[in-house]
Amino acid sequence: MKIFRFRRVCIPQASALTKSGMHSISRFFQPSTKIQLGPLEQQLLHLLWQRGNATVRELLADGELKLAYTTVMTTLDRLYKKRLLDRVAEGRAFRYSPHHTQEELEKAFAGETIRHFLSSGTTSSLPLSYLVEVVSEHDERLLDELQQLLDEKRRELKRKEKQ
Amino acid sequence: MMFVARCLGVSLAVFILLYVFSSFAVSRVWKWFWRALRPGSAGGAADLLFFLRILPPGLSTVFTLAITVPSFLILEPHSTDEAIGTVPITLGLCCLAFLAAGCVHAVLAQRRTSRAIAQWLCGSSVMETSGSVPVLKTADGAPSFTVAGVCAPRVLVSEAAVAALSASELQTALRHEMAHARRHDNLKKLVFRLTVFPGMSKLEGAWSEQTEMAADDGAVSCLRDALDLAAALIKVSRLSSWQPPAALTTALLHSSTALSARIQRLFNWDQKPEPLMRQRRWWYVSIGATAITICFVLTYSSMLTGMHAVTEWLVR
Numbered sequence: 231m232k233i234f235r236f237r238r239v240c241i242p243q244a245s246a247l248t249k250s251g252m253h254s255i256s257r258f259f260q261p262s263t264k265i266q267l268g269p270l271e272q273q274l275l276h277l278l279w280q281r282g283n284a285t286v287r288e289l290l291a292d293g294e295l296k297l298a299y300t301t302v303m304t305t306l307d308r309l310y311k312k313r314l315l316d317r318v319a320e321g322r323a324f325r326y327s328p329h330h331t332q333e334e335l336e337k338a339f340a341g342e343t344i345r346h347f348l349s350s351g352t353t354s355s356l357p358l359s360y361l362v363e364v365v366s367e368h369d370e371r372l373l374d375e376l377q378q379l380l381d382e383k384r385r386e387l388k389r390k391e392k393q
Numbered sequence: 394m395m396f397v398a399r400c401l402g403v404s405l406a407v408f409i410l411l412y413v414f415s416s417f418a419v420s421r422v423w424k425w426f427w428r429a430l431r432p433g434s435a436g437g438a439a440d441l442l443f444f445l446r447i448l449p450p451g452l453s454t455v456f457t458l459a460i461t462v463p464s465f466l467i468l469e470p471h472s473t474d475e476a477i478g479t480v481p482i483t484l485g486l487c488c489l490a491f492l493a494a495g496c497v498h499a500v501l502a503q504r505r506t507s508r509a510i511a512q513w514l515c516g517s518s519v520m521e522t523s524g525s526v527p528v529l530k531t532a533d534g535a536p537s538f539t540v541a542g543v544c545a546p547r548v549l550v551s552e553a554a555v556a557a558l559s560a561s562e563l564q565t566a567l568r569h570e571m572a573h574a575r576r577h578d579n580l581k582k583l584v585f586r587l588t589v590f591p592g593m594s595k596l597e598g599a600w601s602e603q604t605e606m607a608a609d610d611g612a613v614s615c616l617r618d619a620l621d622l623a624a625a626l627i628k629v630s631r632l633s634s635w636q637p638p639a640a641l642t643t644a645l646l647h648s649s650t651a652l653s654a655r656i657q658r659l660f661n662w663d664q665k666p667e668p669l670m671r672q673r674r675w676w677y678v679s680i681g682a683t684a685i686t687i688c689f690v691l692t693y694s695s696m697l698t699g700m701h702a703v704t705e706w707l708v709r
Contacts, residue, residue: 373627376656380623383660387616 270297270305275314275328275335283327285320395474400465402477403704406484408457409491412590415449420592427599435606436576437674442600443581450588459689464700478708499586502640503543509639510541513549520550522567526574530555537629538570538645543583546574557628565618566625566645572611573643578604582641602651604643609655619662626656 267275277289286303289295295302306326309315314335317324330338348358423445432438513535520528526540528548537554540546548570555563573579585597613619629645630652646652689696 369630372653373630376623376627376653379660380620380627380656383620383623387620 270301271309274302274305275309276332278315278326278328279332283325285323285325287323395477396469396471399475399477399481399708400462400469402481402485403465403707404457404461405488406481406707407461407700407704408453409484409488411456412449412453412488412491415452416590416593419445419449420590420596423596435603435610439576439600439603439607442596442603446593446596446600447584447588449590460696460700461704464697465704467697468701469704475708480707484707495587495589498589499583502586503583506541506639506641510549510642513539513541517549520555524548524567524571526571528567536642536644537632538566539639540570540573540579540643541639541641543579543641546577546579548574551632553632554629557632558625559621561617562621562625562628565612565621566629568612568618569608569622569625569645570643572608573604575611576604576607578608578643579641582643586640605651605655606658608643609659613659613662616662619659623656623659626652626659 273295274289277292277294278284281288286299286306289302290297290299306315306317306324310317310324310326314329315326316329317326319325344361347361423442426445427438427441430441432441513531514529516532517529520530522528526546526548528550531549531551533551533553535549535551537551539549541549548567550563550567554566558566581600585593609622612622626645
């Protein structure tokens, strides 16, 4: 969830989002239709991804949120209007659930960021070459990290076998 | 003559209608279906995704051959000299164009793959292995590990990969490729090409990922094997940057993004007992098949009559 924490992120105008998968999500990423997702909205979305679904009261009962009932209710309503949440009536309240999975939204966000980056340079191939460079470096780092983990696991296995 | 042409036109029209509707439905709901069933193993997940992918062509073929054609042959009077009708002709031609497109797609993929394999096999030599699938050592320039061939699969290993991997890592990586060969993954890819339909690429991508994991499971029998396979994956990734495999081949690295997830999965490898669902899978399949057969036999005559009414409506 690092990607959504501690900064405001751009997400698609969610009213344009549909459930028909990532293709349709990316299709609606237009600069004019972007909106901002605030820290509380991100936090609530994260909590709902963890829980699956919840009412305002249940979210407050968890103790993670030290906010007024109406604040949470208004924020959830805002997320619903942005079509990031679904809701069903339950008594006099609503039960909210995420409209998209965390993976879907993160993919869409990453896709949008890369698309903007690629269209930002004066020479079209320049951002792409930067990107390839960074991805290669990242790949190397990732492989190094995985190799370290592998060495650790092998040492652990040897220790277990000796015992 | 007109009777045969009408039968053909109507059958092809029903086939294409059913094919398009069922393919569209599958391309929309497969994710939901997959999440709802949540197969316990990667092999089960890959099989389910493959089943969903071939359900539309399979269903359309069975329906056409078992219901549309017999209903026309039995219930349509041979003596009438009725015209074929614009709708069956148009849909029939669409169907033929669709089938031809699938064949062309498959033939082109096969030709591209054959050319690539011929290039890789230049200067190759046979490697001694214990498995039932032949293993060939290829010169540099070929992918590190590949399963090539649709009907008679062979495993191709580059000299660079043989040099980079330890004996146990090499054996585990070869077992991974042999698992692909045993599962006939290249043949399944050919089926996908033959039954091409827009909007199925995500389903096919998910199937590819699951087959890689299923092959990982097939190659690994203990944590040591899992770590050897993880080491092989890391070394092969360092050997060359990831390239998409040739159309009808299967490579050790499916995609660079899936690598990390696969290695993490191997690190956490744990021999779990076979899920109960898997043990009883054939029971469920046979019970389902029997139920469908009984329903089919009991309602066959009414299905033929209903189908004939539909074809009459189509011909008009």
